[in-house]
Amino acid sequence: MFDEGIFIKGNKEGINAVINMDKFKDFDEMLENLIERLKTGKKFYKGATLTLTTDLKHINERQMRRLKDILFDEILIKDCIFNDKEEKDGKAFSGIYEGRTKFLRKTVRSGQSINYPGNIVIVGDVNSGAEIFAAGNIIVLGSIRGHVHAGTNGNIKAIIAAFSLQPEVLQIGRFITISPDGDKPSYPEVAKIKDGEIIVEPYVPNKYIY
Known part of the structure; x- marks a missing residue:
């Protein structure tokens, strides 16, 4: 279930995290909650692939780099995949941080x-x-x-x-x-x-x- 706007589920593919940015006042509050949630299972997440789904229009380039670096350095994940909740099938990719x-x-x-x-x-x-x-x-x-x-x-x-x-x-x-x-x-x-x-x-x- 969602806990303060963050849903996390692990499977054989890795970790799936769905974030509802509307539940947070800003990016920093979301990041603090996400890292706190992930740290509780850090030993299980080490070396895993994290797929993060959210509305990417609320996250700018600098914030995405910061989030990515923390996930790599503190949670020790192996790969990180960003999915846009607003993405539609067949949508063209035109920018580095658009789409998956x-x-x-x-x-x-x-x-x-x-x-x-x-x-x-x-x-x-x-x-x-x-x-x-x-x-x-x-x-x-x-x-x-x-x-x-x-x-x-x-x-x-x-x-x-x-x-x-x-x-x-x-x-x-x-x-x-x-x-x-x-x-x-x-x-x-x-x-x-x-x-x-x-x-x-x-x-x-x-x-x-x-």
């Missing part, structure tokens, strides 16, 4: 493959030989050297961004390219579709977050 978002704090190594029907944010690298498939955007806080495919559902508005963009194969929707030879820039880059082709340009803060 899966956070991974690890390096994806050669031979590993990740497939998710939403956005994927990786705090780590995507090594050569690794594969990432996302219906939404792919954001890597590290280097991309493997195969990355955003917009697997045909969404050509998806983007792929990384601190170092050196993919073996990069695909958005039906469009595909490979990383050119030569020197790599020392700044973050974003790949997107423009005029029917994939272009790569320097990352500009706030330009791609709606």
Whole structure:
């Protein structure tokens, strides 16, 4: 049952938490209650995947980063997935924090493959030989050297961004390219579709977050 706007249930898939933001005066009150609830079962949650469902329009980018960091550092979860209660089937993913978002704090190594029907944010690298498939955007806080495919559902508005963009194969929707030879820039880059082709340009803060 709901306890002050928070419902938590564990299963073989991990932990499911549903939050009703209308029950709290602000984000800080919600966060305090959520962490208090999770700490009571911390030994069971360590290394688990947490799926958090709420109305994401009430949580901004800074707050989401703060929530994610606390879940990783204090509750010791392995993965974190954000679901938007307002999301409708077939809705396009146009921003990093729109729709479902899966956070991974690890390096994806050669031979590993990740497939998710939403956005994927990786705090780590995507090594050569690794594969990432996302219906939404792919954001890597590290280097991309493997195969990355955003917009697997045909969404050509998806983007792929990384601190170092050196993919073996990069695909958005039906469009595909490979990383050119030569020197790599020392700044973050974003790949997107423009005029029917994939272009790569320097990352500009706030330009791609709606």
